[in-house]
Amino acid sequence: VDVDTRSILANFFGALSSNNGVSTPISGWNLTSDPCKDRWTGIFCDSKNTAVRKIYLDKMNLAGPLNVSICYVPSLAASLSVLSLINNNISGEIPEEIANCMHLTRLYLSGNQLSGKLPQSLARLNNLKGIGISDNKFTGELPDLARITGMEMFLAENNQLSGKIPNFEFSNFLLFNVSFNNFSGSIPRNGGKFSVSSFMGNPGLCGPPLPNKCPKKGPSTDDILMYSGYFILGLAFLLFVIVKIMKRKREEKEKIERVNKVAAVDISDNKLGPSSAEYKSGVSRSEISMTSVDADSAMVSTSLIVLTSPVINGLKFDDLLKAPAELLGRGKHGSLYKVICDNGMVLAVKRIKDWTISINEFKLRMQRLDQVKHPNVLPAIAFYCSRKEKLLVYEYLQNGSLFRLLHGTHMGVRFEWTSRLNIAATIAEALAFMHQELQEDGIAHGNLKSSNVLLNKNLEACITEYGLMADEESQSIPNNITGPESKANVMNPFKEDIYRLGVILLQLLTGKLVQNNEFDLAKWVHSVISEEWTVEVFDRSLVQEGASEERMLHLLQIAIKCTKSKPEERPSINQVAVMINSIKEDEERSVVLES
Numbered sequence: 020v021d022v023d024t025r026s027i028l029a030n031f032f033g034a035l036s037s038n039n040g041v042s043t044p045i046s047g048w049n050l051t052s053d054p055c056k057d058r059w060t061g062i063f064c065d066s067k068n069t070a071v072r073k074i075y076l077d078k079m080n081l082a083g084p085l086n087v088s089i090c091y092v093p094s095l096a097a098s099l100s101v102l103s104l105i106n107n108n109i110s111g112e113i114p115e116e117i118a119n120c121m122h123l124t125r126l127y128l129s130g131n132q133l134s135g136k137l138p139q140s141l142a143r144l145n146n147l148k149g150i151g152i153s154d155n156k157f158t159g160e161l162p163d164l165a166r167i168t169g170m171e172m173f174l175a176e177n178n179q180l181s182g183k184i185p186n187f188e189f190s191n192f193l194l195f196n197v198s199f200n201n202f203s204g205s206i207p208r209n210g211g212k213f214s215v216s217s218f219m220g221n222p223g224l225c226g227p228p229l230p231n232k233c234p235k236k237g238p239s240t241d242d243i244l245m246y247s248g249y250f251i252l253g254l255a256f257l258l259f260v261i262v263k264i265m266k267r268k269r270e271e272k273e274k275i276e277r278v279n280k281v282a283a284v285d286i287s288d289n290k291l292g293p294s295s296a297e298y299k300s301g302v303s304r305s306e307i308s309m310t311s312v313d314a315d316s317a318m319v320s321t322s323l324i325v326l327t328s329p330v331i332n333g334l335k336f337d338d339l340l341k342a343p344a345e346l347l348g349r350g351k352h353g354s355l356y357k358v359i360c361d362n363g364m365v366l367a368v369k370r371i372k373d374w375t376i377s378i379n380e381f382k383l384r385m386q387r388l389d390q391v392k393h394p395n396v397l398p399a400i401a402f403y404c405s406r407k408e409k410l411l412v413y414e415y416l417q418n419g420s421l422f423r424l425l426h427g428t429h430m431g432v433r434f435e436w437t438s439r440l441n442i443a444a445t446i447a448e449a450l451a452f453m454h455q456e457l458q459e460d461g462i463a464h465g466n467l468k469s470s471n472v473l474l475n476k477n478l479e480a481c482i483t484e485y486g487l488m489a490d491e492e493s494q495s496i497p498n499n500i501t502g503p504e505s506k507a508n509v510m511n512p513f514k515e516d517i518y519r520l521g522v523i524l525l526q527l528l529t530g531k532l533v534q535n536n537e538f539d540l541a542k543w544v545h546s547v548i549s550e551e552w553t554v555e556v557f558d559r560s561l562v563q564e565g566a567s568e569e570r571m572l573h574l575l576q577i578a579i580k581c582t583k584s585k586p587e588e589r590p591s592i593n594q595v596a597v598m599i600n601s602i603k604e605d606e607e608r609s610v611v612l613e614s
């Protein structure tokens with residue numbers, strides 16, 4: 020590294036650390052050593068150790084004004100891509116000269132005392148992908164950051180920023196948050212990608228996803244002409260729809276009473292169906308399930324079919340009907356209710372809507388699934404089905420899901436590397452077992468994600484909702500991702516499970532939220548890796564914990580293979596299970612050696 024870079028770096032750090040009144044013990048950072056070769060703390064260089072690529076000085080107790088002298092030295096300005104000064108005590112404004120660091124891709128300044136307007140020059144940093152300025156005291160309007168086309172992340176919550184939110188190209192964004200500022204006007208369209216929590220706390224903002232609508236402007240003559248055209252077209256369409264709806268309503272009315280009788284969540288007082296009558300008379304549960312399935316060939320089943328689970332011991336169908344139900348979630352495919360029965364048993368009842376599987380097919384599928392048991396896959400206890408609606412009854416697992424573990428508030432409880440690795444290995448093994456057993460039946464999980472990985476009472480991973488989605492509905496990985504040449508493989512739901520398992524592995528490694536859909540996270544990781552910043556993808560808490568970089572990289576490689584866009588390039592679940600287990604064995608060996 021040249022002399023100019025060395026001395027400007029030493030000055031930069033010296034200026035910020037001398038302001039805190041305490042001399043920060045930090046290794047290196049003196050003119051007699053080399054920032055790259057002597058590994059100055061917080062400095063990361065290229066592979067040849069000749070150019071400084073990144074500066075990370077988070078939580079260093081730095082104070083005083085932000086000086087951007089580092090952007091004056093041409094060689095440093097040309098190589099520096101990341102400047103991160105998170106959680107210090109730096110104050111004052113961001114100088115306009117920050118734009119001299121033309122190659123910055125990430126600027127992280129959250130958690131400081133910075134104030135004033137963001138410099139207009141920031142919008143000239145065309146390579147920026149991520150800006151983090153949360154928890155500062157910035158005011159005024161944002162520069163036109165929408166000009167920067169490759170932005171993926173903008174975090175600015177908890178400032179006093181005002182004016183309109185720039186018209187960002189949200190389709191590329193992975194993270195966005197401007198909550199708790201003074202922004203006003205309508206929220207730019209983001210296709211539902213970011214929720215209320217990204218925008219709340221700005222009294223002047225309006226429009227979706229916020230509940231308050233924006234005031235409407237009066238229509239122009241052009242608008243009036245256009246709308247009258249639409250109106251005539253709409254009217255014709257409406258007439259057509261009304262006729263259709265009336266027809267359908269008549270049909271539905273005939274059925275609705277029967278459906279309500281059995282929807283546990285509607286807590287009706289209706290009489291029981293034939294299978295529960297049999298239940299009362301003391302027939303064993305497995306017999307009931309068989310008789311019900313065989314006897315019921317009508318179009319609408321009115322009975323709850325109890326499978327062979329021992330957990331349900333003593334539960335009657337009307338217990339389920341009368342028990343209070345609490346809505347836990349409304350997912351893409353239906354709703355989930357927590358039901359507490361009189362005898363204290365707590366159940367989770369999934370109500371699936373609009374699954375176009377026939378009743379008989381559904382019953383056969385549930386029976387087949389009931390024959391395949393794995394300790395880390397939650398079995399259904401009972402089910403109900405009509406043409407419109409399907410109910411699945413599961414044991415309620417009170418320890419939450421992997422999603423909550425990764426993203427919930429745990430008040431300082433660390434989700435450690437070894438736990439993450441164990442969960443990954445458990446999911447892969449359970450999935451390998453299920454895939455093997457159900458290969459011929461073509462029943463894959465279909466909706467594997469971190470909220471469908473629960474923790475059982477031993478805090479082991481337990482996959483739920485296996486096989487609940489019809490095959491055609493589980494094809495949510497778009498064709499443009501997989502490419503037309505692999506259409507045949509797109510139809511393979513087992514390969515889709517592998518993709519989703521890969522995304523879960525990525526979540527475990529990065530700690531990142533799957534905001535909109537799985538592809539965003541996979542795309543982000545693939546892009547960071549292609550820029551050779553692999554280590555940057557890992558969850559900071561894993562790095563801080565001192566988790567083995569080698570083993571994290573190994574797991575990352577598996578995740579990358581699983582999320583290959585061409586299904587045929589993804590490994591088989593057996594290969595994945597074997598690979599993850601070998602990392603686990605390595606980890607266990609190293610723990611033994613260290614102790």
Ligand SMILES: Nc1ncnc2c1ncn2[C@@H]1O[C@H](COP(=O)(O)OP(=O)(O)OP(=O)(O)O)[C@@H](O)[C@H]1O
Pocket residue numbers: 347348349350351352353354355367413414415416417419420466470471472473483484
């Ligand atoms: N058996 C269970 N016991 C306890 N919690 C559960 C159980 N099954 C699911 N949950 C949790 O209840 C919440 C709602 O579940 P739901 O299945 O409706 O959501 P989802 O998985 O996000 O949606 P979907 O499966 O429809 O795509 C999730 O947080 C999930 O982790």
